[in-house]
Amino acid sequence: MLTGLSAFPLTPFTPDGSPDEAGFVRLVERLAAAGVDSIGALGSTGSYAYLRADERARLTRLAVEAAAGVPVMVGVGAVATRDVLAHVDAAQEAGAAAVLLAPVSYQPLTLDEVLGLYADVSAASSIPVTVYDNPATTRFAFTDELTAAIARLPHVTAVKIPGVPADEEAATARVARLRALLPAHVTVGVSGDASAATGLLAGCDAWFSVVAGVLPGPALALTRAARAGDHEAVRAEEERLQPLLALFARHGGSLRVVAALAEHLGLVGPDCLPRPIRGLDLAARAEVADVADRFRPHG
Amino acid sequence: MLTGLSAFPLTPFTPDGSPDEAGFVRLVERLAAAGVDSIGALGSTGSYAYLRADERARLTRLAVEAAAGVPVMVGVGAVATRDVLAHVDAAQEAGAAAVLLAPVSYQPLTLDEVLGLYADVSAASSIPVTVYDNPATTRFAFTDELTAAIARLPHVTAVKIPGVPADEEAATARVARLRALLPAHVTVGVSGDASAATGLLAGCDAWFSVVAGVLPGPALALTRAARAGDHEAVRAEEERLQPLLALFARHGGSLRVVAALAEHLGLVGPDCLPRPIRGLDLAARAEVADVADRFRPHG
Numbered sequence: 001m002l003t004g005l006s007a008f009p010l011t012p013f014t015p016d017g018s019p020d021e022a023g024f025v026r027l028v029e030r031l032a033a034a035g036v037d038s039i040g041a042l043g044s045t046g047s048y049a050y051l052r053a054d055e056r057a058r059l060t061r062l063a064v065e066a067a068a069g070v071p072v073m074v075g076v077g078a079v080a081t082r083d084v085l086a087h088v089d090a091a092q093e094a095g096a097a098a099v100l101l102a103p104v105s106y107q108p109l110t111l112d113e114v115l116g117l118y119a120d121v122s123a124a125s126s127i128p129v130t131v132y133d134n135p136a137t138t139r140f141a142f143t144d145e146l147t148a149a150i151a152r153l154p155h156v157t158a159v160k161i162p163g164v165p166a167d168e169e170a171a172t173a174r175v176a177r178l179r180a181l182l183p184a185h186v187t188v189g190v191s192g193d194a195s196a197a198t199g200l201l202a203g204c205d206a207w208f209s210v211v212a213g214v215l216p217g218p219a220l221a222l223t224r225a226a227r228a229g230d231h232e233a234v235r236a237e238e239e240r241l242q243p244l245l246a247l248f249a250r251h252g253g254s255l256r257v258v259a260a261l262a263e264h265l266g267l268v269g270p271d272c273l274p275r276p277i278r279g280l281d282l283a284a285r286a287e288v289a290d291v292a293d294r295f296r297p298h299g
Numbered sequence: 300m301l302t303g304l305s306a307f308p309l310t311p312f313t314p315d316g317s318p319d320e321a322g323f324v325r326l327v328e329r330l331a332a333a334g335v336d337s338i339g340a341l342g343s344t345g346s347y348a349y350l351r352a353d354e355r356a357r358l359t360r361l362a363v364e365a366a367a368g369v370p371v372m373v374g375v376g377a378v379a380t381r382d383v384l385a386h387v388d389a390a391q392e393a394g395a396a397a398v399l400l401a402p403v404s405y406q407p408l409t410l411d412e413v414l415g416l417y418a419d420v421s422a423a424s425s426i427p428v429t430v431y432d433n434p435a436t437t438r439f440a441f442t443d444e445l446t447a448a449i450a451r452l453p454h455v456t457a458v459k460i461p462g463v464p465a466d467e468e469a470a471t472a473r474v475a476r477l478r479a480l481l482p483a484h485v486t487v488g489v490s491g492d493a494s495a496a497t498g499l500l501a502g503c504d505a506w507f508s509v510v511a512g513v514l515p516g517p518a519l520a521l522t523r524a525a526r527a528g529d530h531e532a533v534r535a536e537e538e539r540l541q542p543l544l545a546l547f548a549r550h551g552g553s554l555r556v557v558a559a560l561a562e563h564l565g566l567v568g569p570d571c572l573p574r575p576i577r578g579l580d581l582a583a584r585a586e587v588a589d590v591a592d593r594f595r596p597h598g
Binding site: 049050051052079082083103104105109110112113114116117136252255274 | 406577
């Protein structure tokens, strides 16, 4: 299941600060219709950390319904283990195909504490668990030995890595080294959209994609080219995404940029990010609009 | 109000993962009886980030009651602004004397977003707001210009800084430089217990103290010596605390050490930290026990 393109939609918020359910459903329906392989609902791009427990449960149910058979993986991270376990329960009840767990923390965690967290979730989950390594938001540094220990736990079936080296040879070596430490059934997915092309060419099984949450067409084209082993086509599709990826790099990550892009394309309402996060300023929005218009025909 | 010694108690948790209210009340009563100047409930040491909204409201009410007139400042930080505002409302209703706000985040925040967060809280609060600069947990780096801009907002009355340089002259210069940027009514409190003596001698108005949450006696002795301007006595009291401060440095901060200390002294039940945080291992606990026994007569 967790192979190919996994698209991560935004969770848009309304001006009163609560999630815009109708807007969220439209985004998920659009991704399912585009033919993505799975949907990563309530990921970092889906602002899971800004949602209350009841909202997370409800949005998960809505995502599963709107995905119309496309598998939905749902983010269950939280600072307290008891809250993570409650989110896992809710995800299972809602029909999620898998859960995605990052070691969110307030007090910095030790390696053993993070292993303990995954062990607690592994014991409580009856659906697949994806390890979510996202140092930009969790500020936690996985070691390969920790990832390997977690991957041996029951129900753990995938690892979402934050990126690969830009050099192709180094990327291939990186993915091979990690794979050698993991049980054979555990898949490796690349995130950090700037790493997608290199990661897929280096042998990653999946692309966990922020771009795909708003522009599924170009992301599917890249993923299909990789699946077909067409190196040149992969790099051509990456080249098309380059102006957008450059904006991610310039504006502190992908979230504020994809939110502005989705707003510009009319996919969500204005000012869709949860406070205290604020949208891009007007100058940056003009850059986003300029880039967005190149993708309009492609959808 | 936010001058002198502000003691930060643990919030102990029960084996089922919920807060141990009776244990928490005992800790707060003990601090009030010891004569601390204020109590910092649900600070980082009080594990605010691991508590649910209803628990935070209830523990705040219990703290105010148990403090028997000693002012209670309460932590209101959360990832989402709407949750922070709900905690502020609950703190006011519970009779808290002030709120303590750190820029907790999932997505790294910009300087302007953090200023916006404080502006939203300032507009909603009718009680004093303390700015909580704690990079170890928030991973957010305040600039002095940001602190100064926040300090000009209505209701902001204190800044909790994470420490001062170890060198006395440098510490005095640091505190003077910050003070020069702040309105005259805004107090500066030092935290990071290893910085307490130097911070108070350098002119900080308050010590926001983790040590004082478990060992109010020695912390009060240090604070009173500083208030009396008795440089030598301050350094003597600091020297007494040194073995404990050394354990903080060795075990990744104060939380796990003070929890083990409180457990060893029988102030809280065993294994009192919220998962995924785990207590110290047995070797480290032996070190804590050794240090603790030096403080027994002092209480």
